[in-house]
Amino acid sequence: MKNISLAFLAVFTAWCLSVVSRDMATRKIPNAHIKTGVKLFAGFLAVFLLYTALGYSGRVQNFPNYSFYLLLGIHILWSALAGIILWYAEIWPAGDAKFFILVSSSLPLANPALRNFPNYLFLNLLINIFVAASLWALGSFLASGFQTASPSDFFAELWNDVKKRMGSLAEGKNKLFAAASILNMGFLFLLQQIFAMEARGLISRFFYNTNILFFFMFILWDKIGGVFASRRWMYISAVSYAVYFIAGFFLFPDHLWLLALGAVTNVFRFSVLLFFGRFMLEFLMEKKDIQYLTVRELEPGVVLSAKAARTLRENPAFEGAFDDSFRDGLSVDQVDELKMWMAQLKVHEPKIEVVRGRPFALWIFAGAVLSLLLDSNIARFLR
Numbered sequence: 001m002k003n004i005s006l007a008f009l010a011v012f013t014a015w016c017l018s019v020v021s022r023d024m025a026t027r028k029i030p031n032a033h034i035k036t037g038v039k040l041f042a043g044f045l046a047v048f049l050l051y052t053a054l055g056y057s058g059r060v061q062n063f064p065n066y067s068f069y070l071l072l073g074i075h076i077l078w079s080a081l082a083g084i085i086l087w088y089a090e091i092w093p094a095g096d097a098k099f100f101i102l103v104s105s106s107l108p109l110a111n112p113a114l115r116n117f118p119n120y121l122f123l124n125l126l127i128n129i130f131v132a133a134s135l136w137a138l139g140s141f142l143a144s145g146f147q148t149a150s151p152s153d154f155f156a157e158l159w160n161d162v163k164k165r166m167g168s169l170a171e172g173k174n175k176l177f178a179a180a181s182i183l184n185m186g187f188l189f190l191l192q193q194i195f196a197m198e199a200r201g202l203i204s205r206f207f208y209n210t211n212i213l214f215f216f217m218f219i220l221w222d223k224i225g226g227v228f229a230s231r232r233w234m235y236i237s238a239v240s241y242a243v244y245f246i247a248g249f250f251l252f253p254d255h256l257w258l259l260a261l262g263a264v265t266n267v268f269r270f271s272v273l274l275f276f277g278r279f280m281l282e283f284l285m286e287k288k289d290i291q292y293l294t295v296r297e298l299e300p301g302v303v304l305s306a307k308a309a310r311t312l313r314e315n316p317a318f319e320g321a322f323d324d325s326f327r328d329g330l331s332v333d334q335v336d337e338l339k340m341w342m343a344q345l346k347v348h349e350p351k352i353e354v355v356r357g358r359p360f361a362l363w364i365f366a367g368a369v370l371s372l373l374l375d376s377n378i379a380r381f382l383r
Contacts, residue, residue, distance in 0.1 A: 001062045001200070004051060008044045009110040009372075015040055016365045019099060023361035031096030037102045044109055062110055072108055075118035079104035082122050082215075089219045090309070093329075096360045100129075103368045109215075115375050123211060126375035129367030183268060187237040189213075190263040191243065210266055218273060222310075225304060250380040289358060291350040295342045301329035308353040 017032050039238050048064060055063025079101050087097040104122050107114060145151055192213060217224070227233060248256035290305055304312070306323075312322040321337050330338070343351045370378055 001051060001064070002058075003114065004044070004047060005110055008106075011040060011044075012037075012106055012327060016103065016368070020359075020361045020365050023359040025097075026094075027359050029361060031098075032223055034095070034098045034102065037099075041102060041106055041109070045370055047110065068112060070106075071118040072105075076101075076105045078119065082126060085216065085219055089205060089223060091219060094210060094284065097363065098362050099361055100125075103364055105372060107368060111372060111375075114371070120211075121371070122375040125367050126215065127370050128370040128374075129363050131378050132366055132370065133363040136363075142348040163207045181225065182271070184228040184237050185270065186263050186267050187240055189266040192257060192266070193262045212269055214245055214273065217270065221274060272369075289356040291354050291356060292355055294349055295339050298330075298335050298339055298342075298352065300332050302335070302336050302354050303329050303356075304355075305353040305355050312338070322358075369378045 015033075015037055019029055022033060025031050049069070051060060051063050051314070052066065052068075054060045055065075081094075083097040083101040086092045086100070087094055092100070101124065104125050107121060107125065108117055113119055119205075189210075192210065216324070245256070248259075250337075293302065311339060312318055314318075317340070320339060338352065342352065
């Protein structure tokens with residue numbers, strides 16, 4: 001059995017390296033490469049099934065039982081859900097999302113005894129991918145500052161940009177948005193604490209791990225963040241808080257403040273993660289790759305910066321044309337609308353802020369290597 005896993009690991013590594021090489025050269029992952037990966041996965045899965053059949057017939061000793069394939073199915077579902085969300089949240093283009101789903105699904109075939117399989121292995125992989133990529137991007141960005149002719153000017157400009165970013169987050173409407181979001185997030189995490197304590201079986205295990213809730217909220221924040229600031233949610237949260245504390249005083253006084261404290265702690269942890277991971281780190285990582293294109297230079301496939309995407313979404317002139325601006329780049333229709341709008345601006349040669357595509361297949365592969373070597377996530381070793 002071990003020899004089959006090693007053979008699969010060797011073949012799949014070779015395929016991953018070919019995908020990484022193509023992505024670094026063209027900044028795209030062709031569907032043909034994904035289809036090859038699917039065939040490799042399906043072929044070795046058939047070998048695993050054959051080995052299981054031989055094991056149940058008494059011909060081999062060490063083999064995966066049928067429950068392994070049920071667990072593998074659960075893991076594949078988690079991986080597919082995560083990949084689709086990362087694409088929908090405009091974090092990855094479709095090619096990277098497909099590559100992640102395949103790599104994540106393949107980890108148990110390379111090592112069936114991996115920790116956190118099946119429910120949290122995909123999350124371990126994602127943490128390894130993003131922590132490693134973020135550390136490298138931030139480190140290389142800062143290193144480039146030291147290599148400039150005047151490092152002091154570079155870091156002074158960087159600090160001014162950071163202050164501007166923090167200032168934009170602290171504007172009047174954003175203060176109300178932050179206050180409403182904190183109140184409503186507190187209610188959501190309070191519900192999570194209650195379900196984790198009172199529920200049983202699979203539901204209890206799902207709600208017990210706050211990291212899954214953190215992941216979905218963090219990735220989808222641009223899509224769902226506005227919901228947390230709505231008045232309806234505020235009214236529901238306010239009434240629910242009153243019901244909770246009044247009912248809790250009589251029914252579960254021992255757990256009343258314990259659950260509330262757990263919710264407050266999770267709100268604080270998620271707020272710190274959101275601020276540094278989404279608002280600041282994303283800003284710093286994009287800063288290195290930002291370019292400004294004129295009307296003539298715009299073409300399909302160009303990727304808007306996070307700032308430009310937000311600006312175009314909020315512009316009523318586009319009537320929702322940029323509500324979905326995926327990392328696969330602008331569509332032909334979006335480019336045409338943007339060109340017409342820029343041509344009408346009373347500005348000499350207007351420009352739009354875009355980012356160079358970053359080949360991410362390398363970091364997906366690196367995250368998989370770390371997951372297999374550490375049998376954990378790298379964040380645990382950085383604490």
